[in-house]
Amino acid sequence: MSLASDRAKPRATEKPTLYKRIRLDIETRILTGEWPPGHRIPFEHELMARYRCSRMTVNKALSELAQADLIERRRRAGSFVRRPQHMSAVLKIADIRAEITALGRAYGYQLIDCRRRTATSADRARLGVSTAGKVIAIACRHSADDVPFAVEDRLIDLSTVPEAATADFAREPPGSWLLHHVPWTEAEHTISAVVADDRTAEALDIAVGAPCLVIDRYTWRSARTVTAVRLHYPGETHRLVARFKGG
Amino acid sequence: MSLASDRAKPRATEKPTLYKRIRLDIETRILTGEWPPGHRIPFEHELMARYRCSRMTVNKALSELAQADLIERRRRAGSFVRRPQHMSAVLKIADIRAEITALGRAYGYQLIDCRRRTATSADRARLGVSTAGKVIAIACRHSADDVPFAVEDRLIDLSTVPEAATADFAREPPGSWLLHHVPWTEAEHTISAVVADDRTAEALDIAVGAPCLVIDRYTWRSARTVTAVRLHYPGETHRLVARFKGG
DNA sequence: CACGATTATATGTCTAGACATATAAGTCAA
DNA sequence: TTGACTTATATGTCTAGACATATAATCGTG
Numbered sequence A, B: 001m002s003l004a005s006d007r008a009k010p011r012a013t014e015k016p017t018l019y020k021r022i023r024l025d026i027e028t029r030i031l032t033g034e035w036p037p038g039h040r041i042p043f044e045h046e047l048m049a050r051y052r053c054s055r056m057t058v059n060k061a062l063s064e065l066a067q068a069d070l071i072e073r074r075r076r077a078g079s080f081v082r083r084p085q086h087m088s089a090v091l092k093i094a095d096i097r098a099e100i101t102a103l104g105r106a107y108g109y110q111l112i113d114c115r116r117r118t119a120t121s122a123d124r125a126r127l128g129v130s131t132a133g134k135v136i137a138i139a140c141r142h143s144a145d146d147v148p149f150a151v152e153d154r155l156i157d158l159s160t161v162p163e164a165a166t167a168d169f170a171r172e173p174p175g176s177w178l179l180h181h182v183p184w185t186e187a188e189h190t191i192s193a194v195v196a197d198d199r200t201a202e203a204l205d206i207a208v209g210a211p212c213l214v215i216d217r218y219t220w221r222s223a224r225t226v227t228a229v230r231l232h233y234p235g236e237t238h239r240l241v242a243r244f245k246g247g
Numbered sequence C: 001c002a003c004g005a006t007t008a009t010a011t012g013t014c015t016a017g018a019c020a021t022a023t024a025a026g027t028c029a030a
Numbered sequence D: 001t002t003g004a005c006t007t008a009t010a011t012g013t014c015t016a017g018a019c020a021t022a023t024a025a026t027c028g029t030g
Helices: A018-031 A044-051 A055-067 A096-102 A121-127 A162-166 A174-181 A198-204 B018-032 B044-051 B055-067 B096-102 B121-127 B162-166 B174-181 B198-204
Strands: A071-074 A078-081 A087-092 A107-118 A134-144 A147-157 A186-195 A211-221 A224-234 A240-245 B071-074 B078-081 B088-093 B107-118 B134-144 B147-157 B186-195 B211-221 B224-234 B240-245
Touching (some): A044 A055, A055 A071, A055 A078, A096 A107, A096 A134, A096 A147, A121 A147, A134 A162, A147 A198, A174 A224, A174 B018, A186 B186, B018 B044, B018 B055, B044 B055, B055 B078, B096 B134, B096 B147, B096 B174, B121 B134, B121 B147, B121 B224, B134 B162, B134 B174, B162 B174
Antiparallel strands (some): A071 A078, A107 A134, A134 A147, A147 A224, A186 A211, A211 A224, A211 B186, A240 B186, B071 B078, B107 B134, B134 B147, B186 B211
């Protein structure tokens, strides 16, 4: 396990433009605690006067801080320092086929099981819906260069995505199909660790009891549940890499 | 394990503005693989014509995509789809003490081991530095309501943070101390899954062979390595939750 | 052909406006 | 007092320009 070797190096400092200077000024006050959580940041028109610039310039600085969740902006009220997030993550997960082909490896896909049924109570709990509509339950496996990459266990809500009934999941992975046919508006991920049970171990070709990284993802489209998926990755070989720029 | 119950519900749909629609359109094409890594995104003037809007509007969409590392923008050349880092995540992890107290649980801290030494070759590799300066190596444990929460294994580069030599890590957790004394500018996380070895199992009060979520974090301050830390969480009980807004 | 100078071009930043919209705060009536 | 209505205001988005700047591509020269 060589982590240090392929780690990216931080970039050099660059000449700051005005909006970056404004952003850094505010950021510094927040990080040093000079402006504690809840503190109201000067209004845009105050910053305009302070830095003698147009509103769009301070707006760009504040928008980026809001995007980074350092501040919260409320209409009519102003902008406020946010309480630091305890542990949160923003994941951007493209579909697995795209991920593997982007790595220059051969993508393989095997459908293990696919069945259509009226949602059981377990299905409804998993999808977070109360009415018992039809669902599709899929188990499948993704591989890279013929090595198992991840196993997928998915539930699709047919009342949200009726077109999924006609999709051929033996040919196309459900994740790819959904991304092409149902742009999501919101998603939630949960990352955890488990040890492989018999079925998972067999599908991933690892030992029973070997560590697995588990990602649960729930996807919504305009307040309607689209799909719930659980992915098992071999924990020894697969890693999630994250990088965060503070400056 | 009840995931569905405490899961946040999606908010209602909001009327999408033009720049958000542009951003989502491009994002969808990237995530589906329709525009693979390296693909050149239409120029701003092309998108202006396509969406019949001003340049600032498409610029805002592209700037946000660049900030999210989905695309790379190069002057004169254009904007290009970036190669995804298999899976990328942005983690914002405040210190564990704040995390536990925010959950309304009693924070406990035990220093297991703390020693100051000249960096060994292993230390240098881990910190990604070439010169052999002084380092502090710390092992400690965080608990919530007297239940082990995480074990920490940390290395601090004293040539970057000489003040750390005078800190009392028996009293204050190193993460909290660093957060208050050394604002970082850049950080990188790697998430993986392992099974507990003897030492970890004992410290976390779990069985040997039980799954653990591992977070490795490297922190820099303006191109200088600050600290490298590895955290083991009991995988059955601890989860990373992530939420991503697509709109 | 190799290499330096020039040019064209896409992005980076900024301005001085505009209207939209959510909402805190104030006003008034039941 | 409470609820409904109005108003003031800060942010959200957008425009049609401008100049700056990095750099790919071209051109010219030795």
